[in-house]
Amino acid sequence: MGSSVETLEFQAETRQLLRLVIHSIYSNKDIFLRELISNASDALDKLRLESLTDPDLAGTDPAALGIWLETDEDARTLTVRDNGIGMTRDELVEVIGTIAKSGTAGLLEKIKESKDASGTEGLIGQFGVGFYSAFMVADRVTLLTRRAGTDSGTRWESDGESTYEIQSVDGLPVGTSVTLHLKPADGEDGLADYLSEPKIRQVVKQYSDFIRWPIMLTARRTDAEDGTAAAPDTINSMKALWARPRNEVTEDEYHEFYRQISHDWLPPAETIHMRAEGTFEYEALLFIPSQAPFDLFSRETRPGVQLYVKRVFIMDDCEALMPDYLRFVKGVVDAHDLSLNVSREILQHDRQIRGVRRRLVKKVLGALKDMRSKDAERYATVWAQFGRALKEGLVEDTDNTEALLELVSVASTHDPQGTTTLREYVERMKDGQDAVYYLTGETRATVENSPHMEAFAAKGYEVLILTDPVDEVWVERVPGYDGHRFQSVAKGLVDLDGPGEGDPEAEAERARRDQDFAALLSWLTTTLSEQVKQVRLSSRLTTSAACVVGDAHDVTPTLEKMYRAMGQQIPPVKRILELNPAHPLVTALRTAHAAGADDSALAETAELILGGALLAEGGDLPDPARFTRLLTDRLAHTL
Known part of the structure; x- marks a missing residue:
């Protein structure tokens, strides 16, 4: 039995986003299946995590958890089902009916700024609203869900236009089932492919092969004699990429795994695959992105490293593993010797985790230094995206000040167009010059045209041009570089060629x-x-x-x-x-x-x-x- 059906309206921004999803964001419709499987995987991770501390869920058997894909050619439906954490009615309305708090306004603005379709394909995943990609292929979506630990379930249905229906339903299994009623075929849309076993296998292999939960396909065929479905078949490898030797992993596999955890369509700028053995064993697979996420400098942005223990997911956004100034780094750390019920608070004070963090930071900074020396063009792109965040480390991370200073790349009066490193600046310093001169300002033009620069330009002294807000702070905190103090040309007394004692x-x-x-x-x-x-x-x-x-x-x-x-x-x-x-x-x-x-x-x-x-x-x-x-x-x- 269930309650009466209630019809609710989507928010105005949600309706606008739906139209964009359906008509203009994605050029590749396969993305919808990746997003729905990713949501199912997240629900399973959450159930596994909550079962460690919730007595009501303690009997959850990890071996029984999974994701099922079910097709029905006659009904023209594709169902993505999981037995994960599920949702309550209120959670369902909050997550699906109201998504402005997830950044919809920011997403819409980003889409307007994007100049081509390829630049928008990865955006929706960044904002956590991938569920709506289902309406690219479906004219109606039915969702059934029941949260673990509750007795009543909820049915949600919408055509993706202005309203959705919601109803309490009894007798549902724990988890979530999303059924897509595919749009009518027009002979060219190819939507029928999503009812075919080869197509679904291809999409799962491409996008979801590394998900740790089994993905099982059940295809009901019209040519079956008894009309029954074939036995479920697991179609993903579930092989943890980080646990494999580096020489056994292809670049394509690295890139696809990166897409899954970052929702970034572009390949990463750098991949760091490492294994530590000894008193504390762990594997790490880290990625330095090619482009900054839209919210890199938002207060709500969290580090992008996931923590696993023996391949069991523990938490997203593990602050204990990566400092805030490296929050753009994405990846996975799989520790062998931690408790499965470890908390964020415990991690903050765990001596072994602090040791892992120190090594990860040195690996990332070392990889950036190698990139700078071996591929200046690629490094310039990375610095343009993340240099401002890296400079925050000069304020926060005194243990790595020297390594970070080696990475700094800033504008200077030496080159009207390019940038310089501090090492290059020091190598060009005049005889007898004991300071690294700099001037801060809002723009390069403002700094270059400042009266403070006149004598330095006339005398041929190079001045660093610093225009990031964080520059105002780090040049005050860092005493100097390579034995040379930092000196603002707008502070203190300046006498570039003052009279000597013998003049x-x-x-x-x-x-x-x-x-x-x-x-x-x-x-x-x-x-x-x-x-x-x-x-x-x-x-x-x-x-x-x-x-x-x-x-x-x-x-x-x-x-x-x-x-x-x-x-x-x-x-x-x-x-x-x-x-x-x-x-x-x-x-x-x-x-x-x-x-x-x-x-x-x-x-x-x-x-x-x-x-x-x-x-x-x-x-x-x-x-x-x-x-x-x-x-x-x-x-x-x-x-």
Whole structure:
């Protein structure tokens, strides 16, 4: 017996996603079977895991678990059935009827951005809504499910349009059964192939051969004399790829396994297959992707390494095995000596797991270093996708600072188009140069055109151009590279070719200049005291009138904004205004001040100079409206 049928509406975004799935996302319809089998496998993994700690499920026999594919040519149906964890009615509505929380809006935006069909085929799996691919081949889908440990089941049915029906049903077995009522044949759609044994075997072999649960095919044929179905036949190998010697695994097998665990259509950039023996044995099969997932920098993103114990699935996204900055690495670690009921909390404090993590990290960083030295073009692609995340490691992972610094590849003034490594930078340093110079900013153009760069460009000093937000943090945390400290060209005093002790003429010239400007600098420091801590002469400017710099240990304006955006309140940091003593505007200001010009007019000029310096570095004006009024008034007086 069952309850009355209830009809519910899909969310608007869900309906939009359904239309995209059916009409435009996939060029290869085979994907629907891969997605449904993957969902079934996940349900079996969850049941196996819960049975370890739930007394009501403790009697679950792993040998009895599996996935069944059942075809019926007469009814034109294909059923994917499992005896996994199943779903309650509420879980069913949440997972299938309402999917916006799974990232539907983000998926729709990604699909709009994608330029071709091949770029969209892997997207839906990334968002966890692969169930809807069933509507590519079916005009009606019926789902029966009962969650393990409950008495009542649920029936769900929809044509993939605007509504779905849901009903409580008694007497269902534990697990989930998804029946696809294939669309009517039009002679060219090929949908009847999905009722044929050879086609199903081919799709399972291609996409699901490594799933650890048996996939059994039962085909009911119209030519059978008694109309009965053939005996079930297991059609996947269930061979754990990571347990096989590397020389026995083909690249195609690696790539297909990677697709299964990552839902990424592109082959990985690098495969790491390793086995550790001794006091703690484990196998690991890790992949460095070729492209970053859409949510790489989302707060909800979790590491992509799965943990198995003796081929028994334990957990997805095992944070204990991989640091956050390597969250893009996908793969499997199969440990031999852990308990099956190990928890995430236990793993965080397990000495052996910490040892595994250290070795995995070194393997990944070593593989990236080898890639950089052997295949610069491939490494450039990987760094473009994951460099920002890797640089987070310079903040988080002090044990591997040196290895990470060897991987850094950033823009510099040496090459207007390309990038440089720190090793290459050091090899090009001038004689006597003791610092690695850098400047941070929002864009390369902003940095290159900054007044702070003028003297460095004039003197031929190379400067690193750092434009990722994380750059603001790691250059402050890391003391240096290869014995050379990191030095911002926008902080502290800069004297690229200051007078030596044996150059009395240069020292005398500087003393005269400082004396000439002393009164003006003192007056400006007082006049602008609410905005700057000091006004001084600059040795880093050649063409601009002024620039704003920080003290050697000041927090940068960008980092100050980042802290505030994260809710951390820090005191405002006053900076230093530096003037170019050779610039006509600055010399004219000195002359006017010495001649006793009106202080209010001079103060307005000082405000304009400071505002111009802030704008030149891409900063924010304290009072944009006042700055605009002062500037327009001055322009009007010149006409």
